[in-house]
Amino acid sequence: MADGNCLISNEWICGEYVRTRGQELTDATLEHVWITLASVAIGLVVAFPLALLARRWRAVAGPVLGLTTILYTVPSLAMFSLLLPVFGISAAVVITGLVLYSLTILVRNIMAGLASVPEEAREAARGMGYGPLRLLFGVELPLALPALMAGLRITTVSTVSLTTVGAIIGYGGLGNLIYEGMRSFFKAEVLTASVLCVALAVVADLLLLALQRLLTPWTRKSRKGTA
Amino acid sequence: MDVVAKAWTWLATGSHWTGPDGVWHRLGQHLFLTFVCLAIACAVALPIAVALGHIGKGGALAVNISNAGRAVPTFAVLVLLLLSPLGSHGQWPTIIALVLFAIPPLLTNAYVGVREADREVVEAARGMGMTGGQLIRRVELPLAFPLVMTGVRTAAVQVVATATLAALPGGGGLGRIITAGFRLTDTPQVVAGAVLVAALALVVEGVFVVLGLVLDPMRRRTGRRPAAAQRPPADQAPTSPALTT
Numbered sequence: 001m002a003d004g005n006c007l008i009s010n011e012w013i014c015g016e017y018v019r020t021r022g023q024e025l026t027d028a029t030l031e032h033v034w035i036t037l038a039s040v041a042i043g044l045v046v047a048f049p050l051a052l053l054a055r056r057w058r059a060v061a062g063p064v065l066g067l068t069t070i071l072y073t074v075p076s077l078a079m080f081s082l083l084l085p086v087f088g089i090s091a092a093v094v095i096t097g098l099v100l101y102s103l104t105i106l107v108r109n110i111m112a113g114l115a116s117v118p119e120e121a122r123e124a125a126r127g128m129g130y131g132p133l134r135l136l137f138g139v140e141l142p143l144a145l146p147a148l149m150a151g152l153r154i155t156t157v158s159t160v161s162l163t164t165v166g167a168i169i170g171y172g173g174l175g176n177l178i179y180e181g182m183r184s185f186f187k188a189e190v191l192t193a194s195v196l197c198v199a200l201a202v203v204a205d206l207l208l209l210a211l212q213r214l215l216t217p218w219t220r221k222s223r224k225g226t227a
Numbered sequence: 228m229d230v231v232a233k234a235w236t237w238l239a240t241g242s243h244w245t246g247p248d249g250v251w252h253r254l255g256q257h258l259f260l261t262f263v264c265l266a267i268a269c270a271v272a273l274p275i276a277v278a279l280g281h282i283g284k285g286g287a288l289a290v291n292i293s294n295a296g297r298a299v300p301t302f303a304v305l306v307l308l309l310l311s312p313l314g315s316h317g318q319w320p321t322i323i324a325l326v327l328f329a330i331p332p333l334l335t336n337a338y339v340g341v342r343e344a345d346r347e348v349v350e351a352a353r354g355m356g357m358t359g360g361q362l363i364r365r366v367e368l369p370l371a372f373p374l375v376m377t378g379v380r381t382a383a384v385q386v387v388a389t390a391t392l393a394a395l396p397g398g399g400g401l402g403r404i405i406t407a408g409f410r411l412t413d414t415p416q417v418v419a420g421a422v423l424v425a426a427l428a429l430v431v432e433g434v435f436v437v438l439g440l441v442l443d444p445m446r447r448r449t450g451r452r453p454a455a456a457q458r459p460p461a462d463q464a465p466t467s468p469a470l471t472t
Contacts, residue, residue, distance in 0.1 A: 073432045074425045075388035077395070081405050081421035085230035085414060154297065161300035165392065168409060175302060182306045182396055190310055194303035201298035 006188065014188035021189075024177070029196055032173025035166065036159050036204070039095045043102030043155060050103065051110035052136075064107060072104040076165040084169065094166035101162065102155040109151025113144030146219060149212040153205055160201040174200075233415035234422065243419075248407070250423060256399035257427065260390045264322055265383055268329035273375070276334045280341025280371070281363055289338040296331035301389050304328075309396045321393040328389050329382040336378025340371030369444040376439035383435055387428045401427060 006014035018025065050068075054061035074082075079097040087093045117140045125139045141148075164175030172179065174193040181189035213220065237243060244250045279285040304327065308320035344367045352366045368375075394402025404420030407413075440446065 070429065070432075073384050073388075073428045075391040075402075075428055077388075077391045077402055077405055078421035078424035078428070081408075081417045082425065085418055154294075157294075158297045161298060161303075164300040164302045167302070168395065168406070175300070178300075178303050178306050179395070182309065185310060187310050190303070190306050194300065194307055197300050197303060198298055205298070 039098035047106035113147030276337035340374030380435035
């Protein structure tokens with residue numbers, strides 16, 4: 001097939017497209033990555049104190065879990081639209097929406113992880129003179145890591161795929177290309193962006209898995225059941 | 228906030244509710260799509276999940292399908308199906324995409340529910356000479372009911388949410404009010420549409436929570452004999468992260 005032909009005949013797979021629009025694809029991918037990273041990072045920073053509060057006071061746990069679950073049922077298109085008047089058209093709309101979604105899974109998993117820390121480990125640490133802060137960061141958090149990382153992986157993967165919906169306001173990373181390709185019936189653009197998006201999710205998941213193994217060397221002997 | 232007041236005015240305007248672009252018509256489309264797709268997904272996924280759970284095989288498959296489903300962007304699948312030859316067949320791209328996204332939670336929850344039905348009870352029933360079919364109908368399904376319903380509820384909410392996205396490629400449903408608002412740069416309409424969609428999603432979630440409680444066969448039984456309270460809570464939070472969708 002001659003060069004440029006697949007662009008004219010509008011084929012699904014088109015090397016010429018990737019070659020000529022490489023810059024556009026890279027930009028969209030980078031936007032996708034930074035929106036995802038920012039959302040997950042902020043989500044983690046917000047979820048952690050929420051989980052600690054919910055663990056400390058039972059009265060907080062109900063409302064926190066209930067509210068985050070309710071937020072999770074709001075469809076993404078509606079969520080981004082509802083945030084639109086607050087932030088105007090900006091990446092903050094998409095990131096805030098994604099952070100709100102991430103809270104459901106992150107708060108639950110951090111709480112589950114902390115709850116799974118054996119009481120004996122806590123007692124032993126207290127007996128060694130650990131204060132509450134040192135107990136949390138030195139003993140409980142490392143032991144809660146497998147559950148936390150499982151939640152982080154789920155959150156990251158779904159954030160990557162939800163980011164595409166941000167295309168409605170022009171901040172959807174690869175979703176922008178999918179939206180544009182849909183408008184112009186440009187098959188190669190849609191397929192390439194979709195494949196890149198799935199690949200991004202898979203790569204992110206594998207990176208987090210590697211990070212988890214690096215951070216929790218003690219689980220490796222009987223590695224089972226966190227995935 | 229000004230936009231909120233304007234969105235309220237939009238909602239309070241009678242003419243926005245009638246006609247082919249009106250709220251009632253879009254709501255009807257949305258509910259119709261949701262119902263059809265949920266029914267198809269249940270018809271496909273539940274028998275498979277129950278059969279797999281009964282024989283105790285394919286657990287990795289059920290869970291992995293559910294996890295992989297999360298990585299696939301809904302919007303991309305919708306557009307890909309739309310641009311494929313299927314795209315010229317009316318609503319089929321939307322229906323297929325919605326069914327695809329409803330299947331993973333149904334499959335995983337029903338499988339885990341049947342698989343984790345109290346083994347002792349199942350063994351006892353087998354010892355009483357129940358056949359495989361009787362075992363499924365009288366023992367495993369009633370015990371698995373809360374989890375099966377959790378799956379149906381998750382799937383329903385997911386279908387409602389995804390049906391909203393169908394408006395981006397020009398499908399029907401409530402999402403159209405949002406996308407039309409974007410095209411007109413009419414922010415109050417966008418917000419009004421978003422409020423409607425969010426409210427619908429929450430109502431659907433609530434309806435299924437209530438349905439799950441009311442229809443639970445074990446609940447009725449424990450109602451008659453309050454002594455036997457060995458029923459797991461119906462809205463028990465899924466313990467495995469694989470189940471939270």
